[in-house]
Amino acid sequence: MTGATSQTLRADAEDARDEASPGGSGRSRRRGGWRALAVQPVLVAVGVLAFVVWRSTATLTETEARQLGAATLWASTLRHLSLTVVSAVIVLAVAVPLGIALTRPALRRLTPVVVGVANIGQAAPAIGLFVLLATWLGFGFWTTVVALVVYSALPVLRNTMVGIQGVDARLVEAGRGMGMSAAAVLRRVELPLAVPVILAGARTALVLLVGTATLATFISGGGLGVLINTGITLSLDSLLVSGAVLVALLALAVDWLGRVVEHVARPRGL
Incomplete structure (x- = not known):
């Protein structure tokens, strides 16, 4: 089966979605999406700037000054990002193929067990x-x-399954009727149309990872949770609030990056 056939199938699906959408053409929605994406990084930048200004003018104790020093703070942030990125890569490498496999007829009966474990x-x-x-x-x-x-595998696993199962069965049947194998239909029809739903699950998992990684401090994992834990333990509100604010800003930044990837990778017309 040639690439032109799969492109035709995707184009038919995209045209149908565009016609059913009250928001106009896919191109205009894409431009509107980029404008919406421009707001979040500005908010993150303002938050970071406000924190830097506060840090440079605040009167801190020795413990607070050491924990909020540039070198220590940068190391904690990098550790937090490392935990998030490594975990996200593993989640995607495991949950996406597993979600695809569970939508195949041969393994569909295992879905309740796997989803239950997740x-x-x-x-x-x-x-x-x-x-x-x-x-x-x-x-x-x-x-x-x-x-x-x-802790974060479930959104990616479930969204992968929902995205593939939500593909119009008529498109799958059309592909098979044109001589495409099951693997070709999956690769050229089902996965491209399921990409928006899968990426939404990945973005949810990323934000979940950033927030949950603060608990790493309790098992010597490091990260920005150290600031929160130290602030609670020593009753240092500056550390507690600083840790919470920095985690929130990092979550917003990661969410924005996920939205950008979701916007760029979304098939044209969807």
């Missing part, structure tokens, strides 16, 4: 999951990564 990972209290894994695997970076993967 639900257990997210339904369990996050701090309990972290501590439980730490007593089994030991403390440190990689135990934190395992806990984050278990």
Whole structure:
């Protein structure tokens, strides 16, 4: 089957979505989406600037000044980002192929079991999951990564399945009727049309990872959660608030990057 055939199938689906959409053409919506995306980084930049100005003028104790020093703060931020990125890569590498496999007829019967296990990972209290894994695997970076993967896999897994199952069955049948194999239909029809839903799940998982990574401090995983934990332990409000604000800004920045990727990777016309 030639590439032109798959492009025709995708074009038919895109035209149908455009016709059904009350918002006008895909091109105009894409331009409007870029304008909307411009707001969030400005808010993040303003927040970072406000924090820098406060840090340079605030009267801090020795402990606060050390924890909020440029070198220490940068190292904590990089550690937090490392936990998030490594966990996200593993989640995508595991959950997306697994979600695709569970939509195939041969493995569809295993869906309740796999989704049930994934639900257990997210339904369990996050701090309990972290501590439980730490007593089994030991403390440190990689135990934190395992806990984050278990905790955040469900959105990607479920969205992958929903995205593929939501593809119009008539398009799948048309592809098979034109002689495409099941693998070709998956690669050229189902996956391109499921991309927006899959990416939405990935963005949700990223934001979830940034917030949950603050718990890494309890099992020696590092990150910005150290500021929050130290602030609570020593009753230092400056550290507590600084940690919470920085995690929130980082979550907004990561969410924006996810939205940009989602916008760029979305097939034309969707």
